[in-house]
Amino acid sequence: MHKGKGMKFVGDSRISAERKPNIPKDYSEYPGRTEAFWPNFLLKEWLAGSVFLVGFLCLTAAHPSPLEGMADPTNASYIPLPDWYFLFLYELLKYDFASGPYILLGILVIPGLAFGALLLAPFLDKGPGRRPHQRPVAVGMMLLALASVIWLTYESASHVNWEQRAEANKPVPPSAVEIDKESEGYALYENNCMSCHGAELQGGAAAPSLIGIDKSAEEIATIAREGIGSMPADQFKGSDEELEKLVQFIVSVNDQAK
Structure with a gap:
């Protein structure tokens, strides 16, 4: 209560009852510093x-970002890749000094030292200046870390054909085809082709999709016996009668996809 001014109520005694204009302080005495x-x-x-x-x-x-199909534990040819922001660590594990018997060095020691150094950079360089040339230790460590991450990410990404990988692993809508997994043809497919082409004929990283192919039954049978491209010959282990059933199964699935 102030004499002559009446009584004023505030919610907190630390808050002044008098409102002040929100004007920033004048820092003109310290140009460029704050x-x-x-x-x-x-x-x-x-x-x-x-x-x-x-x-x-x-x-x-x-x-x-291309979406891939559902995870298939039976597809042994699928090569998983980390997200792009972890590709530099993935590439690091390809070098001799960070893989094999030195795997702990690649997954713990080297990344631990790198990230630990970045955390310690502000404490190693306590100079008062804020310009890069006045902070040589901190700036040098940051530039080294940035260059390493960019180079390792580029090296990892350059060895992957992303368009081909996305095409091989693209998801197949469940309603697109109906696969009779109880048929004899699917059993033959499961024993001879599934490890590379997937449980839903969707293909994988090392084998193309068998849905939507523009090949006749005779061509499919020839490929199964003689191979094509990176597919070796004699992949199909069975009789001619079994091969015919397998080919008819693949053709029937493609007839549905048309």
Whole structure:
């Protein structure tokens, strides 16, 4: 209660009853070294984040990530790959010093030292300056880490044919074809072809899909006996009668897909 001014109530005694204008402090005495958080610094951060977000959305719209089919535990030819942001660690494990008997070095020691060094960078370089040339240790470690990640990611991605992989592993809609898994033809397919072409004939990383192929029954039978491309000969182990049943099964599935 203030004499002559009446009584004022506030929710917290630490809050002043007198409202002050929200005017940032004057930092003109320290040009280039600091600035007001609101609105100067926050506005810059918001603009930078908006530019990155718009660019990222444009990239995902122009190059959408391809979806693969459902996981098939019977497909032994499928080669799993990590997400793109872990490809550099995946590539690291291909080198002799980080694989085989030195696998613990590749999965624990080297990544642990790298990320630990980045965490320690602010404590190793305590210089007062904020410009890059005034922080040689921290900037050098960050540039080394960035260059390593970019190079390892590029090396890993350059050895993968992403279009072919997406085409081979594209999901087949369940309603597209109806596969009779109780038929004799499917049993023959299961024993001779499933390990490479998948349980739903969808194909895999090392074998194409058998749905939607433009080949006659005679051509399919010839390929099963003589092979084609990377497929070796004599893949089918059975009699001519069994081969005919297998071919008719594959042809019937493709007739449904048309």
